[in-house]
Amino acid sequence: MAGVTAVAHRGDPYLARENTLASFTSAIAAGADAIELDVRLTADGVPVVLHDPTLERLWGHRAAVADRTAAEVAALTGGGVPTLAAALAVIAPVRTLIDLPERSPALAGAAVAAVRAAGAADRVYYCGDPGALRAVRAADGSAEIALTWKRTGRPRPSLLAELRPRWLNYRFGLVTRDTVERAVAEGYEVAAWTADSRRTMRRLAALGVTAITTNRIATLRAVLADGARRG
Template sequence: MNPWPYPLWIAHRGAGKLAPENTLAAFRVGASHGYRAFECDVKLSADGVPFLLHDATLQRTTPAHGVAGERDWNELARLDAGSWHSPAHAGEPIPSLETIAHYCLHNGFALNIEIKPTPGSEQETGYAVAREAARLWASEALKPLLSSFRPDALAAAKAADASLPRALLLDSLREGWLDDARALACVAIVANHAALDAAVIAQVHAAGMRALSYTVNDDATARRLAAAGIDGLITDVVDHFAPDTLIHS
């Protein structure tokens, strides 16, 4: 396998427990704890702008309701995505992928972009996110890692720019998962920690890919996966795990 360029520890949704998830504020909190790699969810606005949001709908993390992907970016950009978390973050906006890219590039941070399509827009979203990522990181050696639970979104990302690294997200080891990852020319799989053990990680490595895990929030799981040879650990608790500590030899 080629050397793996990404840090072991990755801040989930940009430290999305200590600050409003998928916002610039959350990235800044993660960075304040020493993290140099981040994960975020990206979908498309109605007018084709990639932006950060986990849910298909707006009501959990903004005062608005309805499907986020049915709104134009100028509407989404004005929403308050911070008050739901705490008064200190009132008025924090939903960021575009471009905003997060500039922050990461300015600071030398690595990024895992989860392609999170609004249902029914898998191919459109995969293609558009990859095109935007290719543009934003055009002059950079370290590209963002594009991941998705949706093989069709990853296939569209591959069609848009095959040079960007891809990873298949897995909640469980469903039938055909490794064949799907191979067919998409993935460099990694990112799986629920409960689905991974030493045998599965060895299988992934034998296929020439890396194994990453989400969402690792306790010491026992981190130690178990580290001993099994894990390549990346995505965590919510950036205030608990020190990202510069290698927990495996």
């Protein structure tokens, strides 16, 4: 199971609140090769790290991020929602997978600009809504893209040609040996999300995926180490 990239989903959410600097730090300490995080855009155009469109689930406020400035988001969360710039600085020891959950060219452009400003383009790649990924490709012709795929049908050839992804990033239940073999034959690497059971982790690694995203990064690291020992 050597060569599988261990991707921490929103950090280490069972030990620290998801998509926070503490969660990212915990995941790196647990052996993550990459951190997946979600980005939203504030009313004043600042990319911040949050999965949901509002602060309600994690922070107890119904406020929509898009309706608040970055300063207001920071005030409402006690500084708990980091800017993308702050997250990239903390995650510098490993790679960052930026998930763009909404079809917003403005969000994609702001994320790419923040990555450039941080000098982090060589350690960042992107997944998320295909519309957002189109905007990423338009903003950065050399960006590394992981095409997120949730359907049983294969991605359209026209979409693949437009996005030029390095990765096909499948929901874990869609991954079969045929899925992997076809992707590899066409020159893609295969990633899978979000696998939290040991059985699923082992199955995916055995099928030949080269990246696994999980909420349980320490468990995934242990599964991969055990597989490497077994040969």
